[in-house]
Amino acid sequence: MIDLYYWTTPNGHKVTLFLEESGLPYTIHPINIGQGDQFKPEFLRIAPNNRIPAIVDQAPQDGGEPIALFESGAILQYLAEKTGQFLSADLRVRTETLQWLYWQMGGLGPMAGQNHHFNVYAPVKIEYAIDRYVRETGRLYGVLNKHLAQRDFIAGDYSIADMASYPWIVSHQRQSQNLDDFPNVKRWFERIGERPATRRAYALTEQINPGSPAHDPKAHQILFGQDSNTIR
Structure with missing residues (x-):
């Protein structure tokens, strides 16, 4: 059983994509980041960076104590290795998959996150910052788009590299990106969406x-008012 802090x-979404594809049983523990759940001691024991997602694998392969893990890329790689799914055993395909996972x-x-912000x-709308990140x-x-010109998925078959990138393309309109300008990305995006x-x-x-309100002042302060004092 996987406990997902989400x-x-x-x-x-990266992790729910994997879990839904793989069939691993999991339980969701909602962490409402707009209300500050990410700062609760019980969550910080699992995810000291006070960010979602995080998981606890209650039945790791070595049969030992549960394993807690934070950082979405590390979680995807761990789950792929645990299940033997969505990360090829072939050296070259595996290497390409991990390369693109880390690219994301x-x-x-x-970069897309700063674009959103x-x-x-x-x-205050800062023209230089908006232009820079767009x-x-x-x-x-x-x-x-160039990479996908002659392939259906990022690295071999559908993999954790696709699961990592897809959720960041979902918000393409908010990022001021037109998928018609990137036809290979659009084709890939629509295939995964189906x-x-x-x-x-x-x-x-x-x-x-x-x-919830997109610009709730309290949530805004919780999300964007953090500094070194936040974790002391």
């Missing part, structure tokens, strides 16, 4: 977080 963000973790996610959440997000879409497991994973949003 909220309805792109990084949260180090590039697409952070300055486009949607920042109380352009960089577009560059990364272009990298992915998968039954993808639909099940995203249906969880309405169950867990049916809607």
